[in-house]
Amino acid sequence: MSKGSNTCLFGVIRPAADSCDERGKSVKSKPELQPEPELPSELKSEPELPPELKSQPKQREKYEWESKRVEDLEMSDFSMFDDDIEPFMFICARFIYKNKAQIQKDKEIEVAMAEYRECSRNLSVFDAIPVPKISGKCGGVGPLPMTDDRRLFLTPACHLALDNYNAENQGPNFVFVDVVKTTYRPGGFYYITFQAQEEIPNSPVIAFQAEVRIWRTDPPIIIKSCAIKTT
Template identity: 45%
Template structure:
């Protein structure tokens, strides 16, 4: 069939022959398209979101760190950074200036110059040049000589003077009537053994016992006498050997009324050969005349 002329009604027109014709797919209505696509949103199950503990801790730490960073940045802007101070051992300049440690110095001999001199070569002048004017007491003795400085010699003179005065005062004094010893006289070794007065209140108990012991010996020695202790009068004491010189009063128990009888004064010497550790012995006991 020839189609020389263009006929629109002709199924085989030029346009259909020369140009490919694409036909659109059949239109689908909106209602059908919605029905054909499954509703996925309706099938999803939405659950509430809860942050875990680790996430919350991380967030809090992050917030605190961020605050600290902000604060440190603000402080760094205000206060300039200071360099750390170096210890003297760490400072290179000071270390370079320090001298190397020297060896420990030998210890000095604590002895005096004269003590370093051999004893056989030591002389009085070696000591006099050092101690003559020293206010402290000093003396030295060896086989060659005895040295005493001026202070020591002066004290010896004072002791001798005090001792001489005491001996003069106590020349005719009985040990039962002992007088106080001057302190300088006591400084002498001999002065330590002089009888010295005793405070009755300090040794009243011991002195009373020793007086009764002396009366027992007196009554035993003098048959027919029966004296009893009344009171202490005074006492003295010497150290070598430990000896008490006691003066006391006693009444005669044989008297019809002993309390009304005149008291008799006794003097007793009681001593101990082992420094008060052994029993006391009555050396003498008699009526004072």
């Protein structure tokens, strides 16, 4: 049975997005910032078809429950969806209806999220693992693939983070070697693990971790923290 939407929400107010803490160490210099790598070709939208080739969407007839006032609806009005293979949910102030497919999906999400919480219990944001896709959750901190383009994009931030570290800590100066990995939080927040070594020939490579924000700000790179990785 086809439906226009898998989930109907009435009277639900979305919470305001968390404000980003802009405090942190900002660097006065403005290094040249490499552009964020483009999306892979398979993720880019396909070129738009000319109007004459676009198919007109078929208009479906309204279900009976769609013609009722919300306050007059009952759970029985949605019995037509009970055995639908596609998950369906309806939420209003008086009740929540879920068909069998939605109930099964909720159980699978609960199992997947329990495993995710167990696996990520002792992980820092620098070692975050992906949230299960079945959960449908967006946001949060998750890993990004380390491509050559992304490594080039993050390198200036690593240099600035290391400059801050050298300026604030007494001891040997460190020089940047390479980016190891990164995780990301929406809003331009990167949690980067990178390598550096002392300015001494044949010195050992040491892992650093830096929290930075790369955004449309002035300066475009803000260093939140930078330290030697402890574990």
